[in-house]
Amino acid sequence: MSVAPPLLAVLLQWSLWSVIRPYVWFLFYPAVFVSSWFGGRVAGLHATALSALLVWYLFIPPELRFFKDAGAPVVPVLVFLAMGVVFTFSHERMRRSEQRLRDLFDQAGHGIFVADLDGRYVDVNRAACRLLGARREDIVGKAIADFIPSTDLPRLEEAKRRMLHGETHVADWNLRRNDGSYLPVEVSAKILADGQWQAFVQDISDRRRVEAQLSQAAAVFDSTMEAIIVTDSEARIVNVNNAFTSMTGYTADEVLGRNPSFQQSGRQDARFYGRLWSSLTATGQWQGELWNRRKGGELFPVWESISVVRDAAGAVSGYVSILTDITRLKQAEERLRHLANHDPLTGLPNRLLFVSSLQQSIERAKRHRTRMALIFIDLDRFKLVNDSMGHAAGDELLKEVGHRLKKVVRAEDVVCRLGGDEFTVVIEDVARVDDVATLAQKIISSLALPILLEGRELVVSASLGIALYPEDAEGVDELSRAADAAMYRAKEQGRNTFEFYTAEITDSVREQLAMEMDLRAALERNELTLHYQPQFDLSTMSVTGVEALLRWQHPKLGLLMPDRFVPVAEQTSLINALGAWVLQRACAQLRAWVDAGLEPIRMAINVSGRQVMYDHLVASVGGALEQYSLQDIAACVELELTESVLQTVEPSAEILNRLRSLGVRIAIDDFGVGYSSLGMLRHLPIDALKIDRSFIRNMPDDVNANAIVKAVISMAHALGLRVVAEGVETAVQLECLRELGCDDIQGFLLGIPMPAGEFQGLLQAAAAAPTHGQEAPPSRPVAGLDGPNVTQDARL
Ligand SMILES: Nc1nc2c(ncn2[C@@H]2O[C@H](COP(=O)(O)OP(=O)(O)OP(=O)(O)O)[C@@H](O)[C@H]2O)c(=O)[nH]1
Numbered sequence: 001m002s003v004a005p006p007l008l009a010v011l012l013q014w015s016l017w018s019v020i021r022p023y024v025w026f027l028f029y030p031a032v033f034v035s036s037w038f039g040g041r042v043a044g045l046h047a048t049a050l051s052a053l054l055v056w057y058l059f060i061p062p063e064l065r066f067f068k069d070a071g072a073p074v075v076p077v078l079v080f081l082a083m084g085v086v087f088t089f090s091h092e093r094m095r096r097s098e099q100r101l102r103d104l105f106d107q108a109g110h111g112i113f114v115a116d117l118d119g120r121y122v123d124v125n126r127a128a129c130r131l132l133g134a135r136r137e138d139i140v141g142k143a144i145a146d147f148i149p150s151t152d153l154p155r156l157e158e159a160k161r162r163m164l165h166g167e168t169h170v171a172d173w174n175l176r177r178n179d180g181s182y183l184p185v186e187v188s189a190k191i192l193a194d195g196q197w198q199a200f201v202q203d204i205s206d207r208r209r210v211e212a213q214l215s216q217a218a219a220v221f222d223s224t225m226e227a228i229i230v231t232d233s234e235a236r237i238v239n240v241n242n243a244f245t246s247m248t249g250y251t252a253d254e255v256l257g258r259n260p261s262f263q264q265s266g267r268q269d270a271r272f273y274g275r276l277w278s279s280l281t282a283t284g285q286w287q288g289e290l291w292n293r294r295k296g297g298e299l300f301p302v303w304e305s306i307s308v309v310r311d312a313a314g315a316v317s318g319y320v321s322i323l324t325d326i327t328r329l330k331q332a333e334e335r336l337r338h339l340a341n342h343d344p345l346t347g348l349p350n351r352l353l354f355v356s357s358l359q360q361s362i363e364r365a366k367r368h369r370t371r372m373a374l375i376f377i378d379l380d381r382f383k384l385v386n387d388s389m390g391h392a393a394g395d396e397l398l399k400e401v402g403h404r405l406k407k408v409v410r411a412e413d414v415v416c417r418l419g420g421d422e423f424t425v426v427i428e429d430v431a432r433v434d435d436v437a438t439l440a441q442k443i444i445s446s447l448a449l450p451i452l453l454e455g456r457e458l459v460v461s462a463s464l465g466i467a468l469y470p471e472d473a474e475g476v477d478e479l480s481r482a483a484d485a486a487m488y489r490a491k492e493q494g495r496n497t498f499e500f501y502t503a504e505i506t507d508s509v510r511e512q513l514a515m516e517m518d519l520r521a522a523l524e525r526n527e528l529t530l531h532y533q534p535q536f537d538l539s540t541m542s543v544t545g546v547e548a549l550l551r552w553q554h555p556k557l558g559l560l561m562p563d564r565f566v567p568v569a570e571q572t573s574l575i576n577a578l579g580a581w582v583l584q585r586a587c588a589q590l591r592a593w594v595d596a597g598l599e600p601i602r603m604a605i606n607v608s609g610r611q612v613m614y615d616h617l618v619a620s621v622g623g624a625l626e627q628y629s630l631q632d633i634a635a636c637v638e639l640e641l642t643e644s645v646l647q648t649v650e651p652s653a654e655i656l657n658r659l660r661s662l663g664v665r666i667a668i669d670d671f672g673v674g675y676s677s678l679g680m681l682r683h684l685p686i687d688a689l690k691i692d693r694s695f696i697r698n699m700p701d702d703v704n705a706n707a708i709v710k711a712v713i714s715m716a717h718a719l720g721l722r723v724v725a726e727g728v729e730t731a732v733q734l735e736c737l738r739e740l741g742c743d744d745i746q747g748f749l750l751g752i753p754m755p756a757g758e759f760q761g762l763l764q765a766a767a768a769a770p771t772h773g774q775e776a777p778p779s780r781p782v783a784g785l786d787g788p789n790v791t792q793d794a795r796l
Pocket of ligand 1: 345378379380381382383384386390391392393394395398419420421491495
């Protein structure tokens, strides 16, 4: 050791120096370490190089410095260099890895808390600081217990105990933040081998919020009164709530996977559902009212709101329907509407509804070109009831009147109470004015029945005014005014009656009604009778037949011809009773004459077209034949039907055949005035034609009448039918008919209609007289001719 640094030579004993000198260069390692630690790789390498140089110059003997002797001193320097480089690089690596860990630690999304065994934080990352809202230095050193609610301390102890047994603790906690608020977190912690606690902590406030929202939504879903249906994008039900089950009766299991359309009631058409889907497609929403069907089949109204649910990409992922049962709402609405439109006392429609329903009736009548009638009804002297028996009794009376009106009219006729003691009836499809008069009369009669009020019998009456659409007015107001005016006229007429707005109608329907009532009474009182007019064989001039003609011995009006009353009977079912009576009487008379020893004679009996329509005819003819034992001589009974029957009664051929099968004969009356084709006659079971009197009357001067009669006779003969001419009044007519080949004649010239007894005398006289063969017609009627035959005679 020849060269020694003077300072070190002073400081150290040369001998010691010489001992440690080979190793003292290790002292440079801390410099390398510090440089690489704090300065990084470059600084570390520099420090290594510098230290190596220093070692070289300081500790390598000068004689060895320039490799004069590449002996041992070079090795330590090289080792030093190599170790310095290795150290620097490995330290650099370690430093980087540590930095990376630190970065990871700090940048981790989860809060990472490291605590010592005593539970004091020794390190926390940035996320942990954020969680607590505190700086790192405010946390480190503090206890875990400082950041949790005191109520959780026992839990902490328990967790610690478990972790000490090696368990990983995973649980939700609430962290007390720096500002005193609490933050829900999920903690995953364990105690590491070095005894430190390490916890990963995640903010779960969002999750908690979502969970809370979900549980709220679930609570709403399950507890709401509205039914909710959730479907997938193919409209298959994936969920329904309890309210859906209560509303429809279907359980979730019964509907899952099905299309909600199974609830359809059928009340909405395909167009409705088409509009619903277009709205859903266009706006993502639809809401509206519709009718659904419950499991039990009952239909019910719902308010439904459907929304399209889309996923994050905007594609339809499903549909949510919310349904509210609006049955009660509808009922309430209906009640309100009823209250607004009805009179609370009688329950009848009030003035408001009257006006709208009259308006509709008028419109319908206009559209269908029909007639309708409005009847105004006002009770007579109702004020007296109120004044004498009190308002409550008056109310009872009004209720009873409402009842009776409803009972009298048809179901489709509308009865209203306008207020006070005023009622109305609207009648549509009025075929005949008389029908309205009949109804008015029925109303009057029904109100006239005694009413029991507070133990007393009360008889009320009403005055009715009738207006007709379109005859009297065409608008609601005008028609009401007309009916009102007519009602006041009824009051003026002395009340308890009806009046039409048009006085002439009133007169004519009243006469008709009176006639109808009289006629009913006449049947009961036996005021009807038959007269008999003889029919003569034109070749022998002998009586071969007789026509039974109805007469009414009216107590006031005297003897009435059928044209005065048969049309009235024909407008009601009275015609059946009348027709049956005629049939019975005529058959009874025929029996009586036969029983009196007279030769059976042809008895012509008129049958009304209405009788044929009522279809009791065959039965009543058969009954009469049987009752009077005329079956053997049924051919003597000749039913006279008008030509019009053949045109109006569709199954006339069938009815005529059935009549014919009873053995009776059939004649067509008033032939020539109708439009029956001759071809049609060919197919019907007819025995005779009776030429209408209008043609006979004009013979022989009217060339056309002559031609028609001639044609009818020849045509009838061609068809094998007998021809009877009625209304023969002159000998010239008789001669003419004889020339034309007519078979039988009937008319005032030869015999007027006469009572049965008189006719029997005629028959007996004829039977007693010698046969004259082609006898000249008598110059006078057989029985007193009392004037020209101006009255239309036949028809019953
Ligand atoms: N009890 C009762 N009476 C009512 C009600 N509304 C109106 N009135 C009474 O009905 C009566 C109507 O009388 P009017 O029609 O004017 O006269 P009336 O006594 O019937 O005599 P005429 O109509 O001329 O025959 C009045 O006394 C009213 O006070 C009601 O709701 N209840």
